[in-house]
Amino acid sequence: MEISAAAKFFCRKYMQNIAIFAVIIGLLSTHKALAEKQKDFDHDFEEFNVQPGGQEHSKERELNGVVCKFTYVAQGGTNEKWIITLTESAGMKKYYCSVSRPERNSYLFFMKFKLEIQGAKLGMGDASGAAGKPLKSEEYKVDHGKESGTVTSVEGKFQSQLTSVVIDAKGVKEEL
Numbered sequence: 652m653e654i655s656a657a658a659k660f661f662c663r664k665y666m667q668n669i670a671i672f673a674v675i676i677g678l679l680s681t682h683k684a685l686a687e688k689q690k691d692f693d694h695d696f697e698e699f700n701v702q703p704g705g706q707e708h709s710k711e712r713e714l715n716g717v718v719c720k721f722t723y724v725a726q727g728g729t730n731e732k733w734i735i736t737l738t739e740s741a742g743m744k745k746y747y748c749s750v751s752r753p754e755r756n757s758y759l760f761f762m763k764f765k766l767e768i769q770g771a772k773l774g775m776g777d778a779s780g781a782a783g784k785p786l787k788s789e790e791y792k793v794d795h796g797k798e799s800g801t802v803t804s805v806e807g808k809f810q811s812q813l814t815s816v817v818i819d820a821k822g823v824k825e826e827l
């Protein structure tokens with residue numbers, strides 16, 4: 652039995668519609684899964700200008716009682732765009748505080764820097780310099796406080812190159 656050209660056309664269109672429908676269902680499922688996953692995180696970020704000129708400047712973000720604060724002194728060139736981010740992992744009360752240069756390289760010379768977190772206990776801190784390479788351990792120090800922590804440049808050891816500083820911390824439980 653031979654199938655007519657009209658029937659073949661109808662079958663082909665029907666199969667194409669089923670395939671398109673399957674793709675749409677897949678995309679909707681993926682979108683729903685991503686939306687559910689994003690509910691697990693709360694973030695606060697801001698793009699800001701790092702200003703040279705040898706003056707001390709600070710930028711901070713606050714999220715659910717936890718403060719991420721970046722303090723620095725920089726020289727050379729003109730303003731650069733940087734981003735400060737504070738993220739909370741819901742349920743686990745973990746915080747991630749970072750300051751970074753989106754372009755990976757900075758042409759500014761940092762005389763000093765400090766990234767601190769308040770309202771959370773520092774777990775880990777790290778800093779990167781030129782081309783995103785980790786700073787040498789002697790260039791910065793990590794201080795752990797009871798409800799805070801800092802990543803700070805070491806005077807006389809820090810080589811003035813900075814592209815990112817990060818802190819990973821755990822929330823402090825409030826006693827009733």
